[in-house]
Amino acid sequence: MTAVQPLQLLSPEGGASVEPPEGLDPERLLSLYRNMVRLRVFDRRALNLQRQGRINFYAPASGQEAAMIGSAAALEPQDVAYPTYRESGVCLQRGMSLRTMADQLFGNARDLVKGRQMPNHWSSREHNIVSISSCIATQIPQAAGTGMAQRFRGENAATICYFGDGATSEGDFHAGLNFAGVFRANTVFFCQNNQWAITVPVTRQTAAPSIAIKASAYGFEGIRIDGNDLLVVYKTVREALEKARSGGGPTLIEALTYRMGPHSTSDDPRRYRTEQEVETWRRRDPIERLQRYLEARGWIDAEQVERIAAEAKEEVDRAISEAEAVGPPEPETLFEDVYARPTPQLERERRELLDLIRRGVVSRVTHTPIRGS
């Protein structure tokens, strides 16, 4: 069996003759380009922060900007997103501020998740971004359930579920897609096939010719697209969301893309993949591709490109320096949110910890986690 050719609107060369899909006027395209640039700048700064020992972990998004920004741009505010820990771009595109994102990397007192999760585990109820688990694929049946609730309640809303190629090997992938198919959930499953699950290539995850093809086993449509093509990502996701909202059931979208960096700051990709492969994908870079298109259409000029990059750098720098200046959460917050109200046992444990700190037996946590701490 041969690999299925992905749908594409923008070729790597830029395809100036292509008209943007419905919903993307030049102004909107420019704002998406700007967010892709902001995302890449944030990503590089975050990797450097970890290398400088100022945060303890990071999982980069570079190379996947079109898949993240394009899919999130297709969402309406009432749609629910279940991201994974790599979806910095989804958070950014849904309106999370760079400062809020930076607060989470540091796990500081202002972090919306109160410093309880490693870097990359953003969540914001305000932006309909559900809490992220480090477990692979566990969000898939949950996203099916939210899509079921939206359908049962007759809401004009859909749910998007993000995961990678590795997640398709988990039992929860089968559980979630099967439930969504049986109950015609308002859920769009968005798989970023970035070719690698840490060190294991996608050919070791499945013998099927594509991931999209698996949808047919669950009774709904699977679509394979070029995940580095912002236009096709936006168009495909938008149509799938509209179909879901109008009761047409789920869709599985496989976006072919590439993780240009390591899985996380804990691995070195040079040990498991070739420079030649990386170079092939570098030529398909999603930001450069969109930029060439915007230039060819006359919707952006060199001065704007430069200004957008400079503004992004300044914004990211400011967000990070502000976040780094905030200290860790107070010790008593350790016992909040286990239950809606603390149990008597938790009240006692809280008193115990505060007493140990007061007596100097336990040292107060005075800074947020840094590499090796």
Add this chain to the structure above:
Amino acid sequence: MPVMNYIQALNSALNNAMEEDERVVVFGEDVGRMGGVFRVTDGLQKRFGEKRCFDTPLCEQGIVGSAIGMAIGGLRPVAEIQFMDYILPAYDQIANELATLRYRSGGQYAAPVVVRTPCCGGIHGGHYHSQSTEAIFTSVPGIHVVMPSDPYDAKGLLISAIRSEDPVLFLEPKKLYRSAKAEVPESPYEVPIGKAKRLREGEHVTVIAWGVMVKVCEKAVDAVAEKGIRCDLIDLRTLTPLDEEAVLSSVEKTGRVVIVHEARRNTGYGAELAALIAERALLSLEAPIRRVTGFDVHCPFTLDPYFLPDPPRVALAIEETARF
């Protein structure tokens, strides 16, 4: 007031909950058309429709995973796992996802899900229809674990669980389903989560149990009473959060404790109770803390009368503890 068995009481609770809150949905394997393999959900689909009570694919992690998502989507899911022995594929969804959601989201998200499941043995069900694995859940913060021992408590606790803002693992000893009967009001009422109940009062020995073992202990306690040994019998009803006050105040009075559970002894919940008593009431103790539990083997089919603590075994432990 009508007399109901345990199943009828649960069914009454589900009817009340679905009447009072249209967000409540009930689902699992065989719960819709048939009303559950034990008929706990009998009649709900007919009365409330297929959107409120439905059969799911045969997939425990899908049942609990989708329940979490439904709760995030604004419903109040009551999910059934057909037997506690089959809950393990959903353990990741329960322990890593459901129980952690409020905490890991900084209090932004919560999933008020009730997972109901028949538990415990005594029905010759062999290893795969007999287990009582509450201890692998009581060690997980963020989820309440309850195991009522009679129909009145079963209904009141189920209503409390469905109304709770926190997830609840609701354990139903299947041996009691038809054998336990009590007067149960038709209208809704709550039995609070986290409160134990004293079923017998006495000054010599504290006997602590939950689930089917409460019935076994009632017989044992009544038998030793004829020999002049008077016991406090405490039905924990809720395992987490534990009603520590009920346990400790009784032990301080009697100084002697027998803990009875059906689960195996090794790292069973009794170990936590014994440790609590040793930490907080050691100087009140007049005798070693005694545990009567299932043996550390897999639940057997033919020989399960050996495995399960019975009234004579419990009575002997009480007598030996009283005489120590």
